[in-house]
Amino acid sequence: MLGYLLRRILAAIPVMGVVALFVFLLLRLTPGDPAAILAGDNATPEQLERIRTSLGLNEPLHIQFFTWIGKLLHGDLGVSLISNVPVLKMISQRIEPSISIALSTIVLSIVVAMPLGVIAAWRHGTWIDRFVMGLSVLGFSVPVFVIGYVLIQIFAIDLRWVPVQGFRSITAGFGPFFERIILPTCALSFIYVALIARMTRASMLDVMGEDYIRTARAKGIGEMGVLLRHGLRNAAVPVITVIGSGFALLISGVVVTESVFNLPGIGRLTVDAVLARDYPVIQAMILLTSGIYVAVNLLIDLAYTLLDPRIRY
Amino acid sequence: MTDIVLDINNLVVALGKQPGASRIIDDVSLRVAERETLCLVGESGSGKSVTSLTVMGLLQKGSLIPTGGSVKLVGEELLTASDRRLRQLRATRMAMIFQEPMTALNPVVPVGRQIDEVLRVHTDLDARARRRKILAMMEHVRLPDVERIFASYPHRLSGGQRQRIMIAMALVLEPKLLIADEPTTALDVTTQKQILTLIRDLQRDHGTAVLFITHDMGVVAEIADRVAVMRHGRLVESGPLDGILRNPLMEYTRNLLASVPSLVPRAPRQETNEPVVLEANELCKIYRERSFFGKAREVPAAKNVTLTLRKGRTLGIVGESGSGKSTVARCIVRLIDPTSGGVRLVGREISELSRRLLQPHRKKIQIIFQDPYRSLNPRVTIGESIAEGPINYGMPRKEALSKARELLELVHLPVDAISRYPHQFSGGQRQRIAIARALALDPEVLVADEAVSALDVSVQAQVLDLLDEIQKRLGIGLLFITHDLRVAAQICDDVVVMQHGRVVEQGPAAEVLTHPKEAYTRALLDAAPGRGWDFANFRPVAEAAE
Numbered sequence: 001m002l003g004y005l006l007r008r009i010l011a012a013i014p015v016m017g018v019v020a021l022f023v024f025l026l027l028r029l030t031p032g033d034p035a036a037i038l039a040g041d042n043a044t045p046e047q048l049e050r051i052r053t054s055l056g057l058n059e060p061l062h063i064q065f066f067t068w069i070g071k072l073l074h075g076d077l078g079v080s081l082i083s084n085v086p087v088l089k090m091i092s093q094r095i096e097p098s099i100s101i102a103l104s105t106i107v108l109s110i111v112v113a114m115p116l117g118v119i120a121a122w123r124h125g126t127w128i129d130r131f132v133m134g135l136s137v138l139g140f141s142v143p144v145f146v147i148g149y150v151l152i153q154i155f156a157i158d159l160r161w162v163p164v165q166g167f168r169s170i171t172a173g174f175g176p177f178f179e180r181i182i183l184p185t186c187a188l189s190f191i192y193v194a195l196i197a198r199m200t201r202a203s204m205l206d207v208m209g210e211d212y213i214r215t216a217r218a219k220g221i222g223e224m225g226v227l228l229r230h231g232l233r234n235a236a237v238p239v240i241t242v243i244g245s246g247f248a249l250l251i252s253g254v255v256v257t258e259s260v261f262n263l264p265g266i267g268r269l270t271v272d273a274v275l276a277r278d279y280p281v282i283q284a285m286i287l288l289t290s291g292i293y294v295a296v297n298l299l300i301d302l303a304y305t306l307l308d309p310r311i312r313y
Numbered sequence: 314m315t316d317i318v319l320d321i322n323n324l325v326v327a328l329g330k331q332p333g334a335s336r337i338i339d340d341v342s343l344r345v346a347e348r349e350t351l352c353l354v355g356e357s358g359s360g361k362s363v364t365s366l367t368v369m370g371l372l373q374k375g376s377l378i379p380t381g382g383s384v385k386l387v388g389e390e391l392l393t394a395s396d397r398r399l400r401q402l403r404a405t406r407m408a409m410i411f412q413e414p415m416t417a418l419n420p421v422v423p424v425g426r427q428i429d430e431v432l433r434v435h436t437d438l439d440a441r442a443r444r445r446k447i448l449a450m451m452e453h454v455r456l457p458d459v460e461r462i463f464a465s466y467p468h469r470l471s472g473g474q475r476q477r478i479m480i481a482m483a484l485v486l487e488p489k490l491l492i493a494d495e496p497t498t499a500l501d502v503t504t505q506k507q508i509l510t511l512i513r514d515l516q517r518d519h520g521t522a523v524l525f526i527t528h529d530m531g532v533v534a535e536i537a538d539r540v541a542v543m544r545h546g547r548l549v550e551s552g553p554l555d556g557i558l559r560n561p562l563m564e565y566t567r568n569l570l571a572s573v574p575s576l577v578p579r580a581p582r583q584e585t586n587e588p589v590v591l592e593a594n595e596l597c598k599i600y601r602e603r604s605f606f607g608k609a610r611e612v613p614a615a616k617n618v619t620l621t622l623r624k625g626r627t628l629g630i631v632g633e634s635g636s637g638k639s640t641v642a643r644c645i646v647r648l649i650d651p652t653s654g655g656v657r658l659v660g661r662e663i664s665e666l667s668r669r670l671l672q673p674h675r676k677k678i679q680i681i682f683q684d685p686y687r688s689l690n691p692r693v694t695i696g697e698s699i700a701e702g703p704i705n706y707g708m709p710r711k712e713a714l715s716k717a718r719e720l721l722e723l724v725h726l727p728v729d730a731i732s733r734y735p736h737q738f739s740g741g742q743r744q745r746i747a748i749a750r751a752l753a754l755d756p757e758v759l760v761a762d763e764a765v766s767a768l769d770v771s772v773q774a775q776v777l778d779l780l781d782e783i784q785k786r787l788g789i790g791l792l793f794i795t796h797d798l799r800v801a802a803q804i805c806d807d808v809v810v811m812q813h814g815r816v817v818e819q820g821p822a823a824e825v826l827t828h829p830k831e832a833y834t835r836a837l838l839d840a841a842p843g844r845g846w847d848f849a850n851f852r853p854v855a856e857a858a859e
Contacts, residue, residue, distance in 0.1 A: 211416035217371055219431045219482065220403035229430075230419050308421050309466040 001305070008301065012294045019290040020072065023283045024065050072287075078280030080273075087284045091266060097167045098265040100177070101257070102250035104185040106243060109192035114232070114239070116193070117200025121208060122227055132197060139194025148187040148260035155183060165262035184261045188254060192246055199242045203235035210234070236307050244300035248293045318387055318489045318522035319345040319368065319407075325381035326360075326367055326546075337363050337377060339546045343524075345490065348516065350523040352537035352554075354530070354569070356769035357740075360546035361526045365492045367392075368524070369409050370399040387489055404431045408483035412495040414475035418467040424475075425451075425463030428482045435486060447485065454481045454511060472634075473504035480511065487519055494526045501633035501796065502840040509535050509842070528769065530573045531799070531843030534558065542566050559851050572774040573848035574799040576841055578823040582806055587624035589657075590757045590790040591645065591678070594619055596654035596664075598640050598814075614640040616814045617654070622758065625784065627791040629805030629822065631798060631837070637814035638794045642762050645792065646680050647671060659757050676706055679751035683763035685743035689735040695721075695746055696731035702754045713753075720749040723786075724779060741772035745779065752783065760792045765800060777804055798841050802826050810834045 035051040036043065043051075052058050056067055071078070077087035120132035156164040162183060168176040207213065208231055216230040255267040266285065273281035304311045326338035338360045345351045353361045366372050367379055370391060384391040386407055391399065411417040419427060425447060432443045444463075451459040454477040467475055476496060483491055493512065497505040513536060516523055525536055533540055534554070541551035542565070550563045561567045596618040602610040615637040622628045630638040644651040647663060656664040663674050682688040689698055699720060700713035708716070718728050724745040735743055744764060751759055761780065765773040781804065784791055795801050801808055802822060809819040810833065818831040829835045838844065847857045 211411060211413055212419040214371060215411065215417045215479075215482075216419070216430075218369055218403055218409045219434065220400040220405070221430060221434055222400065225430075225434070229422070233421050234419070310420055310468050 004305075005302070008298050012298070015294055016287075016290065019287060020069060021065070023286050024068055026283065026286075027279045028061065028064070077284040077287075080278055080281050082273075082276050082278045087280050090269065090281065091284060091288065094264055094266045094269045096169055097181075097258070097263045098251055098254070098267065100170070100181055101184055101188065101254065101263070101265065102247060104181055105188045105192060105250055106247050108185055108189045109196055109246075110243065112189065113193040113196035114200050117197040117239075118204055118227055118232060120197065120201040121204035121231075122223070124205060124208075129201075132201070136194040136198050139190040142190065143256075144187055144191065145256050145260050147190050148184070148257060151183045151187055152260075165260075167261075167263045167265075180261075184257050184263060187260070188250070188257050192250075195242060195246065196239060199239050200235065203238045204231055207231050207235040233307065237304055240303050240307065241300055244296050244303075248289075248296040251289075251292050316347045316387075317344050318347055319343070319524060320385040321364070321368070321382070322385075323382035324364070324367065324379065324384060326363055326372070326377055327380045328377065330378055330380065334380075337546050338367065340382070341543070341546070341548045342382075343541055343548070343551070345522040345524050347489070347522055348520045349538045350513075350516065350525055350536055352533045352540045353524060353526045353543060354528065354533055354540060355543035355549075356528060356569075356771065358545070359543040361543050362494055363546075364543070365409065365494055365524060365526055368490075368492060369403065369407060370394070370396075371409075401435070404483070404488065405435050405486050406488050407490040407492065408486075408488040409492040409494065410476070410479045410483050410496045413499050414472060414479050414496075415467065415499075417479055418475060420467055423464050423466055424470070424478045425465075428478070428485060431482055431485055447481070450481045450485045451478075454478075454484075454515070455507075456481070471504075472500050473507060476500065476504075476508055477511070480508075480515070484515060484519070484521070488521065490522045490524065491516075492524045492526070495528070496525075497532060498527070498529070502798075502842070503633065503836060505532070505842065506535075506840040512536065529842065530570060530770070530848050531841065531846075534843035534846045534848075542569065558846060558848065561851070567851075568771060570848045570851065572770040573843075574770075574774070574777070574797075574803040575847055575849055576799050576802055576826070576838070576844050577847070577854070578802040578826050579804075581821060581823045582626075585623060585625060587626070587788075588660075589621055590624050590659050591622040591792065592620070592655075592657040593641070593645055594655040594657070596641060596644055596656065597652045598637075598644050598649065599652045613814050615644065615651075618809075618811075618814075618816055620809050620816075620819065622790045622792055624757070624790050625788040626806045627784065627793055627804055629793045629795060629801040629808040630811060631795055631801045631808055632811035633796060633837075635813075636811040638796075638811050639762055640814070641811070642680070642760050642792065642794050646678055646760055647675075648680070676702070676754035677756055678758040678760065679754055679756040680760040680762060681744070681747045681751050681764045684767050685740055685747055686735075686767075688747055689743060689750075691735050694732055694734055695738075698735075698746070699731075699750045699753050702750065706754065716753060717749070720752055721746075723752070723783065724749045739772075741768055741776060744768060744772075744776050748776075748779065748783070752787070756789065758790045758792060760794070762794045763796065764793075766795065766797065773800070780804065798826065798837060810837070 035048045035055065035057060056064055075088060079086050080090060116132050120129045123129050152164055155161050162179040167180050170177040213226060213230055216226045254265065255271050258265040258268045269281065270285045273285065321341060321343040324338055324341045325336055327334040327336045341364060343351065353364065355361050363377060368384055368391065379392050386402065418424060428447045429443055432438055432446065438446065448459050448463060451462065456462050456474060456477050462470065462474065470478070497508050500508060509532065512523065515521065527533060537554045539551065539553050540557040542549040544565055549565050550561070557566065558570065561570060596615060597613065598615040600612045600614055602612060618641050620628060630641060632638045643649045645656050651664050654664065655662055658674055658677055661674060663671060666674070696714055696717045699717035700710065703713040703716060704710055717731055721728055721730050726742060726745055738746065765776050768776060777800065780791065783789065793804055805822040807820065808822045808825050810817045810825065812833050817833045818825055818829065825834060826838065829838060845853055845855065847854045850857060
């Protein structure tokens, strides 16, 4: 197992290398002169030349690449072209809201969706099943900003239970942190509950037709034991895949939710950077997102081996 | 009088509650007494499994419903019992073992814990007492190294060991009734023999009543005290074993017994000097398991297999699962590439031809697979399936389809089958279609890989007759792979016996199957269930010899 873990981590190095190369070339191969973008529309040729020299843009491409990689490995992601703040600092300020929301959404979704899926599969074809599936269609089809505004209207404006928007760090106390992330978490969870419940139901339906479920019943085990001990554990592998890739998506791509609830997360940071052509930030975001996907995939594969003893690497 | 453990009276199970709903089980009455084994026999779809699931209360809710009659277990009515009561009775009073020990065990839970679950649900024993009891039971079903197996997952065990685990799980609380639903069908003959002996011994020790479901008359002859024959959900007849085998009263039972191929080889055919159509020379197939750090591990699936097949003759390859017989067949047809050795097809060496150069030779050798439900493309019509081969070899479409029609007639199927789809046919009909498809390319050699193993005996007999008839008409060489010695005895001129990838013994079928030279061949023949009976003639083999 340890050997497998080591091999997988080693295998991640070339993947990240390819991503780094792509990210590097992104800036050099896009039309337009980075120095011109940096200097703005009114720069003189001398100013441009000075910027080129300071950024090393006159060096041959491979020298530029290795210099860039060297800085990257020392944690130097460059400086934002717009705000002149080091990119690493910008990301570290924005990562907490994103990770908090992603984690709480995944936890809430699992807690709600898996029982729903199991019950729907168990009562397959009854009104319970149809109700859960209907809910799931609703979760898929209503845009997240609609759900967000409805939740704000009810819980923040009408009932005044929680603030309308914003974010507080958990270091400022759990109460203020919790009352600000609960609404975005609920809003985002809708679609993930729909997804995970659907997947759990389908997977459980497959498993419940297996011979070992019949054996479990023949042993005189109660329905609960049959469903959870024999059904769910076998049905979990495909569900874990969905949960894992959902989590990766959540960290990097919840721009709409961040906008609705005015959260300073990395989703908005990315969109702002793209709109402003802030290349160092874009590069850092691509690297970060790829890193998260590689890590999550590794975790998913490890979860497989824990859940199913037949899967060995 | 002995105690009746299971008493089924006029049982009716229907597809739904409406009075007109079609009956899957129709008016079946059975009784099993203490220490008695009742074999429930019938072909697929006869309702034997539904009967057993009804007893256990395991019918799929809402689709199959017992609508009449009664099922009593030691005097207690089961059809009206609550779910809770049924759960209490399962494993304590009645237990069941199933056909596929691999799929019947939960793949992600160690087997010891799966047995433990029974004790946790039904007893108040503490963890240590439970473990002691389980290990004792595992030893009782003759499992080796019980401590290790206790903690093993099902995929780490052999088929026989898995079935022993199932038996241990079923009998750990000493139920009055054991239902065994085809428990040895998925096992090799030697393992089958051990499991049958085990069930017999445990029954003797504990006085269990056994309801044993099987389609295999050989197994019936080994284990039954009494026999009940079912067909289309009805009881055809029942009686003591000897009576049923010697004097079956009903036409259906007679036909069923008459279809069982005899272990005594058919009269040998005249040796011929026809040309050799297929030769395998020192054929080897070695699988290499790659490992990241250590050395690659080599698993030989076939080693130095040499065989010869002449035109118009049938050569059988027999052996247990994992013996390498299918590997050899697939190497010969070049579905997989042999590691070394040669294959000569009609005088041409084909083992080293590239895919492209092999193309013109492919049509000379065709294969029929075991499972006719999976070997035909479900979305393609029968006609297209049969004509596809000839069309690939350049035959005009119209001609190919008219050839398909001729072939359907040859395999005794209606010509209108050509525009229908595989799901509209029974298993036996599909296997006929598979044969027609293989014949469409006018092959010199036909390879049948367990081609009749998935079929009921009566259908099996028809397909074997068909193969025989086709061989006589077309003079094809037939390479017949089977694990069933009875089938081999009835169709093969020569046989090759394989074990662990090697040829153990080969020669004329009449010789090898009556006077085996090697210990392994003898063990195989000894393990063949019902070898003492000549079913088709309704008498023991010993009487036939007199």
